[in-house]
Amino acid sequence: MSDRTVRVRLFGGFRKYGDGREIELVLAPGARVKEVRHALGQRLAELHPDFADRQLLADSAFASATQMLGEDAGVEPGMVLAVLPPVCGG
Amino acid sequence: MANRAEMTDKARGPETAGGAGMAGNAEGIEVAVVESAIDPTRTLARVTDPGHGAETLFLGVVREHNLGRKVLGVSYDAFAPLAETVLREICKEARARWGESLKFAVTHRTGRLDVGEISVAIAVGSRHRDEAYQASRYVIEELKIRAPIWKKEHYEDGESEWLKGHALCSHGERAHAREKNA
Numbered sequence A: 001m002s003d004r005t006v007r008v009r010l011f012g013g014f015r016k017y018g019d020g021r022e023i024e025l026v027l028a029p030g031a032r033v034k035e036v037r038h039a040l041g042q043r044l045a046e047l048h049p050d051f052a053d054r055q056l057l058a059d060s061a062f063a064s065a066t067q068m069l070g071e072d073a074g075v076e077p078g079m080v081l082a083v084l085p086p087v088c089g090g
Numbered sequence B: 001m002a003n004r005a006e007m008t009d010k011a012r013g014p015e016t017a018g019g020a021g022m023a024g025n026a027e028g029i030e031v032a033v034v035e036s037a038i039d040p041t042r043t044l045a046r047v048t049d050p051g052h053g054a055e056t057l058f059l060g061v062v063r064e065h066n067l068g069r070k071v072l073g074v075s076y077d078a079f080a081p082l083a084e085t086v087l088r089e090i091c092k093e094a095r096a097r098w099g100e101s102l103k104f105a106v107t108h109r110t111g112r113l114d115v116g117e118i119s120v121a122i123a124v125g126s127r128h129r130d131e132a133y134q135a136s137r138y139v140i141e142e143l144k145i146r147a148p149i150w151k152k153e154h155y156e157d158g159e160s161e162w163l164k165g166h167a168l169c170s171h172g173e174r175a176h177a178r179e180k181n182a
Helices: A032-045 A054-058 B039-043 B078-096 B129-146 B172-182
Strands: A005-009 A021-025 A061-063 A081-083 B029-034 B055-061 B069-078 B103-110 B111-112 B119-124 B149-155 B160-162
Touching: A005 A032, A021 A032, A032 A061, A032 A081, A032 B069, A081 B069, B029 B078, B039 B055, B039 B103, B039 B119, B055 B129, B078 B129, B103 B129, B119 B129, B129 B149
Parallel strands: A005 A081, B029 B103
Antiparallel strands: A005 A021, A061 A081, B055 B119, B069 B111, B069 B149, B103 B119, B149 B160
C-alpha cells in the first residue's frame, strides 16, 4: 500500500462495486475531496468497464466517521473516507 | 481533517440495541443503528419521565408495494457511526425548538427486512402532547433527508433496486443553503 493511499468506504448504490466494502485510491500530495471524487470515478471505471454511475457519484457526498466533508477539505494519507449516495432512510 | 482511525459501518448487535442492560437515558437523547429486530416497547421505555404527560411512538414499517410494484422486502444499509451522530444532532435541534425537557429515543434497523417489519422507531417524551407530536414529526422528516441510511427494495419479479434519495452536503454548505432559503 502506497503512503499516499486513502480508503473510501462504499455504501448504498456503490456496494455493487469492488469488494462491496471499500476502494483504495492513490492520490497526489495535497489532494482534496474533489480529487478523491475524480480518482474514485476513474478507479471504478477501471475496475468496471461498464461503470455507469457517474451521476450517482456526482450527487454523492464524502464524509469521515464523524462529519461531512466539503469539496475543498484536505485529505491526508491513510485517511478513511466514505462515499455517501443520496439518502433515503426511514 | 485527518481520520486515521479504523472506521466501521457495523450496526450494533442485540446486546446494545436498546436492551434492558443499557444505562438510563439520563442525557435525554438515545440513538442507535441496530442489526437486530426493533422492540418498540423498549424504545418507548427509554423516554419515560415522571415529569412528562405525553409519550409518542412513531414506527416506520416495510410496505408491500411502492410505485406500483409488489415489494417482498427491503435491505437497509447505513454508515452507522455518522448516522448516529446525525440522529443525535437532529434530536438536539428538536429539543432546542420544542423544549429542553423533551426526551428522545431513536432506533434504526439495518439488514434485510420483510414486509411489516419495523425499520425505525422514534419515541418522544414531553410534558404535553403537542410538542411530542411536533418533535416526532421533525425527527422522522429530518432523518429521511440527512441520516446516511439507504434502502434497497426487493420486488416480486426478482429484481432489486436502491431507491433514489436526497443528496447530502457538508454542514457548511447546508447552513449556507438554509440561509439562502430563509
